[in-house]
Amino acid sequence: MLNVLEVNIESAGYETGNAKVHHIQFEVGTGQLVGLIGPNGAGKSTTIKTILGTMQEVKGEIRIGDGTGIYAYVPEQPILYDTLTLWEHLQLASAAHEIPEETLHERADELLEMFQLQEVKHHFPSTFSKGMQQKLMLIIAFILKPALYIVDEPFVGLDPRATGRFLRMLQAEKERGAGVLMCTHVLDTAERVCDSFILLHQGQIVARGTLDEVRAVSGIPDGTLFECFEALT
Structure with missing residues (x-):
């Protein structure tokens, strides 16, 4: 599997000496949907802004696609x-x-x-x-x-029919070979559609990988994503 996104953030923040995230490392591969989840204030927005290149105080490196930096971004608002x-x-x-x-x-x-x-x-x-x-x-x-989609809280404002159509389009794009990084609080849907997860808490990754791998870290072998989320945050 080739990577369409490689993230290696040593630190990032809005002002010098006040980093909001630390040691954020993950990849999104072709045909892969990765869920970026965490409570409010965990560092999700800072991570996304760093990937998009809109944060000024950054130590680290972001690589998108073939190096051209072409992606599609769907903001929450x-x-x-x-x-x-x-x-x-x-x-x-x-x-x-x-x-x-x-x-x-x-x-x-x-x-x-x-x-x-x-x-x-x-x-x-x-x-x-x-x-x-x-x-x-x-x-x-x-x-x-594009080769990469970055989608922030896509389900806000969508009715159930539109949500279903959106998810079917995402699946079609995955089958085409696109990678998707999706930030969401809708954990039951994320559990159903994501291939793997990045769980942030207090600016750092506390769990990453498939649901089974997140379960192992949380100590809840048969837990739902929501239960793992509660245990780790």
Whole structure:
């Protein structure tokens, strides 16, 4: 298995001398979905920002894909332009990544139909609900078809039907060979769909690996991910 993400963070924080995470080391392989979990304040956001290159105080190294640094990031809070329609958002993203117009239409039509946004593709997302905005962020990511997805709390605002469609798309992208790093508090879903886990607590990794490996560290041989989470944090 090739790695599409290699993380080696010695320390990272928002200001000099005040690191929020220490010794964060893990990989995401092709076709692998890794869950990044932990309580509030554990260092998940700092870890993601470090991977994205938006933290200034960092000691360590991040390697994405083949070294080009191309990935799709879906933030917890949708980031959209008030003056662009849904379709114009898709055009902007595809142009930035040099996706041909024909390919954009082919991919977008299927995704818009899947997430039930076809009828509002020429509307402004500022008029959308949070769930509709989140769907648009997911569509933009899936149109790019990158080697790596970084997804932060993707289930917030999605109804059960949209959640199912999102998970099926993730599975299809895994089968294509993409890797996924997913940060979530929805542990029952994470337990069902993730191949392995990175469990953070107080800025450090307290467990990593498959569910069985996390169970071994937590001392709960038959525990759920939630039970292991409670025991370790």
